[in-house]
Amino acid sequence: MEKLQQLKGVAAPLPRANIDTDIITPMKYLTSATPDNLHDHTFEPLRFMADGSENPDFILNKPGYRDSVILIAGRNFGCGSSRETAVWGIKGMGIRCVIAESFGDIFFNNCFQNSVLPIRLPAEVVADLMAEAGDDQGNTQFQVDVAARTLTTPSGRSITFDLTPDRQTALLEGLDDIGQTMKEDAETAAFQDKDRTARPWIYELGTID
Amino acid sequence: MTTAKTLFDKLWDSHVVRSLGENLDLLHVDRLLIHDLSGSRAMMDLNERGLTVRNPELCLSVPDHSVSSLPGRTLASSPNGERLGGALRDMSAAAGVPHYGIDHPNQGIVHVVGPETGFTLPGSLLVCGDSHTSTHGAMGALAWGIGSSELVHVLATQTIRQRRPGTMRINIDGELGAGVEAKDVILHIIGHLGVAAGIGYAVEYAGSTIRDMGIEERLTISNLSIEFGARMGMVAPDETTYEYLHDRPLVPKDAAWDTALEYWRGLPSDEDAVFDREVSFDAADIAPQITWGTSPGQTVAVTEEIPTPDSFVEAELRSNAETALEYMGLNPGDNIAGTKVDRVFIGSCTNSRLTDLRRAAAIAQGRQVAPGTTAWVVPGSGIVKSEAEAEGLHEIFLAAGFEWREPGCSQCVATNGEIVAPGERCVSTSNRNFVGRQGPKARTHLAGPAMAAAAAIAGEITDVRALPPIEGSE
Numbered sequence: 115m116e117k118l119q120q121l122k123g124v125a126a127p128l129p130r131a132n133i134d135t136d137i138i139t140p141m142k143y144l145t146s147a148t149p150d151n152l153h154d155h156t157f158e159p160l161r162f163m164a165d166g167s168e169n170p171d172f173i174l175n176k177p178g179y180r181d182s183v184i185l186i187a188g189r190n191f192g193c194g195s196s197r198e199t200a201v202w203g204i205k206g207m208g209i210r211c212v213i214a215e216s217f218g219d220i221f222f223n224n225c226f227q228n229s230v231l232p233i234r235l236p237a238e239v240v241a242d243l244m245a246e247a248g249d250d251q252g253n254t255q256f257q258v259d260v261a262a263r264t265l266t267t268p269s270g271r272s273i274t275f276d277l278t279p280d281r282q283t284a285l286l287e288g289l290d291d292i293g294q295t296m297k298e299d300a301e302t303a304a305f306q307d308k309d310r311t312a313r314p315w316i317y318e319l320g321t322i323d
Numbered sequence: 324m325t326t327a328k329t330l331f332d333k334l335w336d337s338h339v340v341r342s343l344g345e346n347l348d349l350l351h352v353d354r355l356l357i358h359d360l361s362g363s364r365a366m367m368d369l370n371e372r373g374l375t376v377r378n379p380e381l382c383l384s385v386p387d388h389s390v391s392s393l394p395g396r397t398l399a400s401s402p403n404g405e406r407l408g409g410a411l412r413d414m415s416a417a418a419g420v421p422h423y424g425i426d427h428p429n430q431g432i433v434h435v436v437g438p439e440t441g442f443t444l445p446g447s448l449l450v451c452g453d454s455h456t457s458t459h460g461a462m463g464a465l466a467w468g469i470g471s472s473e474l475v476h477v478l479a480t481q482t483i484r485q486r487r488p489g490t491m492r493i494n495i496d497g498e499l500g501a502g503v504e505a506k507d508v509i510l511h512i513i514g515h516l517g518v519a520a521g522i523g524y525a526v527e528y529a530g531s532t533i534r535d536m537g538i539e540e541r542l543t544i545s546n547l548s549i550e551f552g553a554r555m556g557m558v559a560p561d562e563t564t565y566e567y568l569h570d571r572p573l574v575p576k577d578a579a580w581d582t583a584l585e586y587w588r589g590l591p592s593d594e595d596a597v598f599d600r601e602v603s604f605d606a607a608d609i610a611p612q613i614t615w616g617t618s619p620g621q622t623v624a625v626t627e628e629i630p631t632p633d634s635f636v637e638a639e640l641r642s643n644a645e646t647a648l649e650y651m652g653l654n655p656g657d658n659i660a661g662t663k664v665d666r667v668f669i670g671s672c673t674n675s676r677l678t679d680l681r682r683a684a685a686i687a688q689g690r691q692v693a694p695g696t697t698a699w700v701v702p703g704s705g706i707v708k709s710e711a712e713a714e715g716l717h718e719i720f721l722a723a724g725f726e727w728r729e730p731g732c733s734q735c736v737a738t739n740g741e742i743v744a745p746g747e748r749c750v751s752t753s754n755r756n757f758v759g760r761q762g763p764k765a766r767t768h769l770a771g772p773a774m775a776a777a778a779a780i781a782g783e784i785t786d787v788r789a790l791p792p793i794e795g796s797e
């Protein structure tokens with residue numbers, strides 16, 4: 115996984131609640147999805163008109179916002195289906211940080227598996243950020259510092275966000291959970307040994323023919 | 324400090340392999356369900372990384388998302404069936420993962436297959452790369468949906484890193500009115516709490532209404548937990564659970580059953596256990612529901628009017644309602660009943676079990692699907708299908724003009740090419756009415772199986788309780 119330490123660039127306001135992962139990655143693209151081929155279809159129902167042309171009102175289509183690296187979204191962003199493709203798609207569009215009052219839990223977790231930083235902030239703060247991001251035709255720069263856990267706005271306001279130490283380290287160092295856990299496999303083996311006595315029925319499944 | 328524990332606490336604590344600090348634990352995974360959409364992909368990733376499945380005997384793979392529901396189908400009958408279902412079959416065989424393939428009598432939707440085969444057990448921790456894994460919580464299991472990176476992690480290590488959520492108890496007490504089903508209960512709850520109320524919580528459903536329900540109805544309730552943001556939604560195991568499980572193919576037998584039973588009896592929340600949040604509902608307040616929007620929380624009683632955007636105080640909800648009504652092509656202020664429908668879909672991991680099909684069949688019996696309406700019944704699994712056929716339910720459906728199809732996810736998600744056409748309106752017993760869920764520009768109204776069957780007969784959304792009696796009866 116690549117590292118995420120500093121981020122600097124335009125933030126796009128998307129003030130709509132409950133954007134689900136079906137909107138972010140429509141189902142029809144899932145069967146052939148890879149982390150690299152989704153960005154053209156990300157947010158399709160919002161991004162394109164019925165005839166396939168770009169929707170000029172969608173923020174990421176507007177001049178100045180096309181290269182956004184941060185998305186400031188309405189609450190409960192990424193709710194719905196567990197599809198990790200939603201994160202792949204957003205990341206493929208160049209977005210490495212999403213700010214919202216709240217997130218779908220699975221989406222929130224999936225972000226960290228892909229070096230994307232989700233930031234939860236109170237509703238008033240999110241509203242202020244949207245105002246600041248929306249004012250400037252996308253000309254001003256937001257900054258995120260993962261080590262310091264700060265977000266700096268174009269007007270110079272600095273906001274501290276929550277990030278647990280394990281996730282912070284994983285982002286800073288580009289660490290992967292799987293390798294870590296495999297190193298601790300002896301503990302899983304020990305757990306299973308003991309557990310076989312306590313809950314033998316977990317391990318003795320009937321036969322599948 | 325109290326030592327009283329909730330069902331959730333007991334389940335969680337018994338699976339901690341190691342604490343990783345900050346409320347983060349490494350948990351043992353007892354059961355992994357693998358399906359053709361997320362699972363094939365994850366098994367490929369695993370192979371590419373040169374890793375192997377750590378405990379294949381604790382996994383079960385079944386194709387459901389991509390398979391056709393056409394009678395007489397093969398993997399080749401759907402656009403991606405061969406590629407995804409075939410990959411799942413081959414990789415499962417190579418890894419030694421038990422597999423119910425498309426021709427196996429037990430094939431079906433993962434969330435139907437797990438409980439009915441006894442793969443899902445009370446006291447177990449079960450995950451699957453699918454958000455509706457919350458379904459299995461109805462068996463007294465700790466179950467939730469995971470993303471594809473997490474899925475590779477589970478395959479390789481038989482563990483998962485997880486942050487401990489808060490606890491929420493939802494109490495529903497009293498008797499349900501005539502014609503009111505489990506689906507109505509959970510839609511009513513989501514409509515009242517809002518689609519984000521469960522975020523960060525593991526939910527336990529309790530109260531006399533839940534106790535009085537059969538397992539299949541509880542599965543419907545737990546299934547929709549994720550639709551208000553809760554990844555886990557469980558019901559304490561009880562005699563109903565044990566009776567349901569006894570003698571299912573994969574459950575422990577003989578002495579192992581007795582040991583398990585003793586363990587399971589200790590799982591329900593202690594009398595004085597405290598939950599972080601508690602809410603209560605009165606069963607008597609619940610009417611048959613039908614959604615009007617593009618989020619499961621946008622639901623009304625079938626007797627109500629389509630809401631006007633102005634009726635939402637909050638600006639965000641108001642603009643969501645506006646967009647949803649436009650997409651759905653509905654006129655605010657009109658009665659929701661009387662809205663013409665093109666299609667009816669009875670199926671999905673929410674409502675495709677025997678109890679659901681019996682309820683739908685009771686409405687269909689002796690009646691006819693309205694001209695111009697296409698109605699499908701897609702049983703959740705091969706087991707459901709054969710049980711239903713043994714009771715003659717398929718004959719009732721066929722005589723009434725419904726199609727009787729092969730098991731799978733089908734039109735719930737349309738990954739298999741079975742879509743609702745653009746602009747068409749469908750009453751569906753599934754769990755998501757999202758924009759484009761059943762196909763581009765498809766309009767979905769969620770409802771329970773009886774309401775869906777009634778819509779097929781009437782050719783419009785209608786109150787199942789007010790369906791005209793069959794001529795010559797009574």
Ligand code: SF4
Nearest residue numbers: 455671672732735736
């Ligand atoms: S039936 Fe629908 S909700 Fe259930 S697993 Fe299949 S696609 Fe997902």
